[in-house]
Amino acid sequence: DAGVIQSPRHEVTEMGQEVTLRCKPISGHNSLFWYRQTMMRGLELLIYFNNNVPIDDSGMPEDRFSAKMPNASFSTLKIQPSEPRDSAVYFCASSLAHGSTGELFFGEGSRLTVL
């Protein structure tokens, strides 16, 4: 069975450029999460969707970050313009939203480096 699929795995870009990260959740999962992981701050929840609707985006750092989920099988996280402090590994995860004990299935992450 295919797990959560993220692309690209690695992205190196220059400050000011637009970055788009993509995620395909596990088929049948109705919750999708975007996390950012750094050594300093650990895993931070940026935004999560339930049934394609954004439920909580309080973790999105600032207006430069935006996320969409146009359908149940695809989501994007966009950073425009990117800054060096955005360098991190960005994870997408999906789950079945049955109560609060649902297991999160993570993708392999997208490592972003902003020069």
Place this chain on the structure above:
Amino acid sequence: TQLLEQSPQFLSIQEGENLTVYCNSSSVFSSLQWYRQEPGEGPVLLVTVVTGGEVKKLKRLTFQFGDARKDSSLHITAAQPGDTGLYLCAGSTNAGGTSYGKLTFGQGTILTVHP
């Protein structure tokens, strides 16, 4: 904001030794999960505990949820090099009575087991 503090941050031990990782919070969680993450991959769920005082065993790993559901521990017996990785605890709360919960992750414990 619920915070989860993990200790120790780093643990370097020899094969065959026992170890315990702690996860503490001032908040009450409806459930708590432990994940393990290897380099270049996303976290993978090890266990979910939901009842105060609950103890779960997974081969050489023993997980305990505190009676007050504010803390948890992970104990590994006779550690092996294959146990090396980042161990993350994550607490979940029911967000306003809805059917899904946000996971708050601890900073993680980096475990290295030397042969």
